[in-house]
Amino acid sequence: MSYKDYDNYKKSNIGWSNKIPNHWNIQKLKFLSKNKDNERVPISAEDREEGEYPYYGATGIVDYVNNYIFNEDLLLVGEDGAPFFDRNKDVAFLISGKTWVNNHAHVLKINRSIILDKIVMHSLNCTDYSIYIKGSTRDKLNQEQLKDIPIIIPPMNEQHQIANYLDKNTAKIDATIAKNEELIQLLEEKRVALINQVVTKGLNPDMPMKDSGVEWIGEIPEHWEIRKFAHMADRIVVGYVGSIGESYTDETGIPLIKTENVKNGKLNLENLSYVTTEFHLKNKKSQIKSGDILIARHGESGRSCVVPPSLTVANSLNIVILQSGKNMNGYYYSYLLNSYLIQEHMQSIQGGAVQGVVNTEDIAFLKVHVPSISEQNQIAKYLDEETSKIDKTISKIQKNINLLEEYKTSLIHHVVTGKIDVRGEEI
Numbered sequence: 001m002s003y004k005d006y007d008n009y010k011k012s013n014i015g016w017s018n019k020i021p022n023h024w025n026i027q028k029l030k031f032l033s034k035n036k037d038n039e040r041v042p043i044s045a046e047d048r049e050e051g052e053y054p055y056y057g058a059t060g061i062v063d064y065v066n067n068y069i070f071n072e073d074l075l076l077v078g079e080d081g082a083p084f085f086d087r088n089k090d091v092a093f094l095i096s097g098k099t100w101v102n103n104h105a106h107v108l109k110i111n112r113s114i115i116l117d118k119i120v121m122h123s124l125n126c127t128d129y130s131i132y133i134k135g136s137t138r139d140k141l142n143q144e145q146l147k148d149i150p151i152i153i154p155p156m157n158e159q160h161q162i163a164n165y166l167d168k169n170t171a172k173i174d175a176t177i178a179k180n181e182e183l184i185q186l187l188e189e190k191r192v193a194l195i196n197q198v199v200t201k202g203l204n205p206d207m208p209m210k211d212s213g214v215e216w217i218g219e220i221p222e223h224w225e226i227r228k229f230a231h232m233a234d235r236i237v238v239g240y241v242g243s244i245g246e247s248y249t250d251e252t253g254i255p256l257i258k259t260e261n262v263k264n265g266k267l268n269l270e271n272l273s274y275v276t277t278e279f280h281l282k283n284k285k286s287q288i289k290s291g292d293i294l295i296a297r298h299g300e301s302g303r304s305c306v307v308p309p310s311l312t313v314a315n316s317l318n319i320v321i322l323q324s325g326k327n328m329n330g331y332y333y334s335y336l337l338n339s340y341l342i343q344e345h346m347q348s349i350q351g352g353a354v355q356g357v358v359n360t361e362d363i364a365f366l367k368v369h370v371p372s373i374s375e376q377n378q379i380a381k382y383l384d385e386e387t388s389k390i391d392k393t394i395s396k397i398q399k400n401i402n403l404l405e406e407y408k409t410s411l412i413h414h415v416v417t418g419k420i421d422v423r424g425e426e427i
Contacts, residue, residue: 003420014150016128017417024154024418029124030147032115033075033108037143041069042102056095058082058104068098070107075117077106077124080140084129088405091141092124106146115153118163122416123151152417162415165422173408180401184394191390192340198379199336200369214367216345224371230364234323238297238360239316240286248279255314257288259296262319265338267294267305275315286315291330293322295337297358302346304337306330320363329376335383336368 008022020026043065048055051066058078073096081104083089094117101107110117132145154162201207201221208222217226229236244256253274261268280287288294288307295304297318304322307314307330324330336342349362371379414420 003414003422006418006421009418012152014152015131016126017152017419019418020152021154021418021421024152026150026152027114028147029108029120029149029151032120032151032153033110035143035147036070036074036107036109037103039069040101040103040105040107042104043100053098053100054095056099056101056105059089060093062102065100067100069100070095071098072096072109073117074099074101075108075110075121075124076101077108077146078141079104079106080138082139082141084133084139084141088402088409090121090125091127091129092121094118094121106141106143115151116159116163118166119154119159119416120151122162122166122412124149126413126416154418158423161423161425165425166412166415169411170408173404173411177401177404180397180404184397187390187394187397191387194386194390195335195338195383196340198383199332199339200341202371202375203379203382216348217341217367217369220369221371224369226367227370228364229322229366229368232328232368232370235321236323236360236364237285237321239288239319239321240283241318244275244279244317248276250274250276253277254280255311257294257314257316257319259298259318262294262296262303262305265303265305265334267308267311269311280313280315283315286317286321288314288316288321289323291324293324293330293334293337295320295322295358295363302337302343302358304334306334320358320360322363327373329373329380331380331384332371332376333368335380342366342368 006021009019010022012018012020012026014020014026043055045063048063049066051064053065053068054061055063055065056076058081073094075092075094077092078084082091084091095101108120110120127149129139129141132149133139133141153159200217201209201219202224204221209219210222212218212220212226214226220226239257251274253276255269256273256275257267258273261272290307290309290311292307293304294307294316295302297320322330322333324333346358346362346366350357415422
């Protein structure tokens with residue numbers, strides 16, 4: 001899209017906007033607003049009583065409570081825990097009506113005779129917070145820093161034009177993003193359904209079926225079996241449990257696989273830790289090899305992945321290790337363990353707790369489908385190919401979403417800092 005500039009500019013002395021239109025002004029936030037932080041009241045999660053009123057924190061609504069402390073139009077600005085250094089996420093946002101705000105967000109009442117709430121909000125979301133937040137272990141924007149943030153002030157008639165222009169155009173972008181997110185959700189549901197169908201019913205839809213004899217499993221292909229993992233795997237053990245001292249860490253040593261490295265059915269090797277060879281050799285039961293199945297014990301317990309050929313030796317931390325037998329294709333059983341059927345069953349035996357713990361006994365006595373090894377190989381190969389197609393499509397759509405978010409951020413920045421002139425633009 002092409003835009004026009006303003007005719008004349010002047011220096012702004014603002015770090016994130018070196019010039020503004022000649023007829024615009026700049027004023028510190030403290031002269032444009034009343035700070036109402038002293039009226040905030042935090043409520044711990046245990047003390048909150050469920051209700052209809054939104055309970056706001058640094059990034060938006062975190063709960064609903066049965067009472068309110070504000071009943072007006074206000075601007076909230078994250079104090080701590082806000083995404084100060086993610087340019088595509090908002091630090092400031094507007095609220096209206098009966099609300100409750102905790103102590104993680106600053107509360108401002110904007111002087112609308114000088115500037116519109118939306119203009120302040122957009123300006124704060126364009127601010128470079130590295131100028132105000134420095135040297136803290138936790139990013140925090142205190143009141144003194146907040147009140148000194150400069151706000152760019154166009155004439156009031158232009159403020160209305162800018163606000164209306166951004167409302168219209170950001171709404172279009174948001175609608176397109178929402179459609180893309182819906183498409184991703186549909187593709188992810190398709191992926192789950194495909195895996196669940198194939199690993200539990202096989203590749204031939206016309207295959208004769210029989211009762212598995214297990215109520216929660218239902219029917220299986222006529223020539224398949226149901227067995228416990230204990231009767232199939234070479235070994236089922238828990239990886240290293242406990243803290244690892246600094247003396248056993250080594251950035252050039254042996255990769256340390258943790259529960260968080262098991263993601264979406266794959267072993268994610270980002271942000272790895274490493275242990276010394278000495279520690280590795282001392283903990284033989286935690287050593288894993290290519291083809292082993294890793295099953296998370298905590299978090300989204302039960303999710304699994306296969307150790308790829310590229311990682312032949314490693315230690316594991318708090319993970320169940322299922323070493324495949326001769327008639328087990330680890331990739332097939334990883335798909336099966338990640339299927340909706342197995343995941344739902346795993347949650348049921350933990351009382352429905354997503355954050356439960358999967359122990360070796362849970363895996364050993366888990367009844368699973370047993371196709372022939374040739375069918376396991378075929379199913380794993382088929383799912384590798386088909387899920388890869390879906391994943392590539394999802395990745396393309398996500399990249400498009402990221403581009404739209406970047407465009408939206410850039411558009412807002414250029415409009416509220418006067419880089420482009422939207423006067424006369426069709427609203």
